Amino acid sequence: MNQVKNAIETGTREVRHLATEVGNEVKKTAENNKVNSPLPADVGSEIQKVATILAGFTDPANAEGGLDNVIPAEVVRHAKGLAVFTVVKAGFVWSGRVGSGLVIARLEDGNWSGPSSINIGGVGFGMQVGADVTDFVIVLNTPDAVKAFSRGENLTLGGNLSVSAGPVGIGGEVSGSVAERAPLWSYSKSKGLFAGISVEGTVIIERKDANKKFYGKEVTATQILSGEVETPPVVANVLYEVIKRAESRKTEDADPSS
Missing domain, CATH: 1.20.5 (Single alpha-helices involved in coiled-coils or other helix-helix interfaces)
Structure with missing residues (x-):
């Protein structure tokens, strides 16, 4: 024995x-390789990472390709929530995906909720050899999409929540009303360049212990994303500033060469 x-x-x-x-x-x-780490870290470190990632998708000065490779300001302004994370995908014949990041939601008063920490997982098949690190921004376009991320259960992207490639560039066409848009718009970058990598089949898992440590008490993703956790720690301000700049960006002011 x-x-x-x-x-x-x-x-x-x-x-x-x-x-x-x-x-x-x-x-x-x-x-x-000057890419973001996909490994889970404390929420304060995740906030810094997510702010850097989001700036790379929304700030022409930080985006490869300038104005042509940014998320349109209108997309951010109408977003009900954002999920931002880094994933490493590796394998041979079959592949595995792991990563980490944050989810935030827009509250009824127009402000943003505190961040809720998430882990990423998934498996796939195909002739993939080696490993690749990819940054993702998932725009949550509907209240139902936010609720799906709030339940605290394992959420698999795709299926009931359809995922579509989001419009890109200052001139990117944002067609249809908000109600007609796909629940989720996906953006991805590998080594700084837009990659167009699918996130369908990716599993989102709430990091309850990390949220508890960050907020100093037991909290659920629902409480965080609904605004019941009233005052997010000041360390989150760097992320809110990036979102604010992305929302308020004007076409005539966006080109860093102008």
Whole structure:
């Protein structure tokens, strides 16, 4: 019996050691290639990462390709919520996806909720060899989309919540009324360039422990995204400033060369 117990403990230590080694390697690779780390971190660090990612999608000065490769200001202004995260996809024949990020929602008064931390997972099939790190911005266009992210259950993108590629560029056409738009618009970048990578089949998981540590108490994603958690920590202000600039951007002021 003791031999079995010792074997289990030894195996557990080896798995933890391997996970740490893999995590360190992923982090090192991300730093060397100047991409964002997909590994879960404390919410304060995730806020800094998400603010950087969102600026890269909405600020022409930070976007590869300038005005042609930004999310239109109208898209951000009408968004009911935003999910921003980094994913590493790796495999051979079959592939796995892991990552982390945040979700925020627009409140009835027009302000933004506090951030709720999320993990990303998923599996797929195909002749993929090696690994790739991708940043995603998912625009939540409807109240139902926000509710889906608020339930605290594992959410799989696609299916009942259809995902479409969102319009891009200052001249990007934002067709149809808000009610007619797809529940989710997806944007992705790999190594700074728009990649057009599908997120269907990606699983979103609430990081309850990370949210508890950040807010100093037990909170649910529903409470956070509905505004019941009244005062988000001041560290979140950097993210709100990026969103504010994205919403208020004007075409004539957007070109950094003008």
